[in-house]
Amino acid sequence: MSLLEIDNLSIGYSGIEAVRSVSLRVEAGEIATVIGPNGAGKTTLLGAIMGILPSTGSIRLNGESLTGTDIEHRVERGMSLVAESRELFTTMTVAENLRLGGFRLRAQGQAALQRGMDENYALFPRLAERRTQLAGTLSGGERQMLAMARALMARPRLLMLDEPSLGLAPLIVRDIFRTVAALRASGVAILLVEQNARAALAISDHAVVLEMGRITLAGKSADLAANPRIVEMYLGAGR
């Protein structure tokens, strides 16, 4: 049994099927990635897995069906999504954003919360420096770090990242990907959606290619990175 099992998932809005019968697996402790061009339905797919968008088909986490449940229930069960738009609490401080990230574990008390915050400050030292600053005043890279740290505060079993590199400077992108790769060691499974196919394939174990709402290729990331069609379309021969 895989951690996340998705079968025949279709998502349509206003009459158009944006994603058509997608099936994919994410194993515990691995990084899986969905690559594909703009508008292929990658963000829509994550939205449906998280329960933001309605969908048909089956979504199971650790064997438990999540069909028809709401976002909050899926958070309770151990899913976290870092949305493309980050969705931070912009008028609250970095520390408050993190504290609220741990809302799922509120019953475990202050000490557990503090431990989670310390771990995330260690993972993202920049956030520790900015802990009393309002989230809305952070730079783009810092916002992405805060969004990831806030999601990690819930100690998810599955972390979903939607375009973590979007709009960030290359150096910061490298940092973010390094952190994502390091998270694998902590045992959390990651489902990564990226346009930056080169970086995504480099750190992931498995990958699927989503084009026009359908999965056109799936396999080990290393194999896909060597696939001539992928090289030509997403990696660029000369780069």
Next chain:
Amino acid sequence: MDLSILLILLQDGIVNGAVYALVALCLVLVFAVTRIILIPQGEFVSFAALTYAVLDTGVAPASLYLLCGLGAAAFLRSCWTRRGSELLWLALETLILPAIVTLITIWLAPLHLGVAVQAILAIAITAPLAPYLYRLAYQPLAEASVLVLLIASVGAHLALGGIGLLVFGPEGSRGPAFTSAIFHLGDQTISGQSLWIVALTAASLTGLYLFFEFTLLGAALRATAVNRLGARLVGIRTSQSGLIAFTLAGLLGALSGVLIAPLTTIYYDGGFLIGLKGFVAAIIGALASTPIAVVAALGVGVVESFSSFWASAFKEVIVFTLIIPVLLWRSLRHQTTEDEE
């Protein structure tokens, strides 16, 4: 006009303004968390004031029917989606709580235990109406637009107005003062009631501040106000936040009703005007800033007391005219911020 009259009017204005501040605070709080403009807030005020006045006569108030009825209706509205322990909690909140409050009230009402007990009973009877109303009228519409929620608010206000007439009758009444003490400060007299009002308002404001700044639940409510999707993504149920916001609004609304009951004769529909004055203050704070809303509410109270001295026939007109320059200023300012974006 000499200094002593000025001071009397000022004192009067601040006392009334304190009550408006509580109302304004609730409107800002509820709007920020749920995007609902809570027109029925005034009903909580008048229902609490009238309940408090009836309790003083040693009779169990008819608003107990309203409490139990609305609780049962809220239960029926929400019960079919609940199972197990959730259903138990719902029953505890909407069925058992009103039953307990009713029994205690019937037991204590004839004993004439004094204003403190009456005030607490009046708040206990009125405050739960707010969360029941949320479950009944607003929760099914939680994702609707602000306009739809406003229409629901108008509906709830009109329905509660009718129920208020049925429950309390058309006669107005005035509740007993908390204390008959009078203090002298130079040649000024300050009633103990005024001090109670200002002190309880200040205590409520401080309590709210501590709740929002220093508790996780308070932070969760603020988070819901800042970013609803963000709040849901960390597992904060927005419907739960709404319920908490309404509970606070019910508590503070009932408290303002009990505070204002000794100052003026309240009719079943009298809360609406009080609510509107709170609304003026909330609008001055752009339905977002609580400190501005509180200061504005004090201002509304002072303007009202001065205009009732100079032109008492136009008292309400002057207070509500205040909103026009504020709206003009707001709309001009809003345009410039749009240009900057």
